[in-house]
Amino acid sequence: MKARDTKLPETVQHYTEKDDGNRFVYHQKDLDATQKTVLVMKDAEILVGICDSTGDFDDTSEYQLLIRLLKERTILGDDGVRRLRKKKKLKNHPKSC
Secondary structure: OOOOOOOOOOHHHHHOOOHHHHHHHHHOOOOHHHHHHHHHHHHHHHHHHHHHOOOOOOOOOOHHHHHHHHHHEEEOOOOOOOOEEOOOOOOOOOOOO
């Protein structure tokens, strides 16, 4: 997005920083994994909205992966609010020794 001169909202600027992933995953101790995932999902919605509004990113693999991630891991409710999909239980899960 930076390379294509697309302005990012302040709330998602941190993703452009080199060590953002480590800071987010390891230094946000007040949030559990589900809360962190929901935050990232909401940020992904913001980024998809920007990409969709310009149409400049349809040809990029990053955009295609982001769309795929949202389709596979989230669901859009009847109220228009996106939420995480429930995990499917494995029927024949391996038994530990």
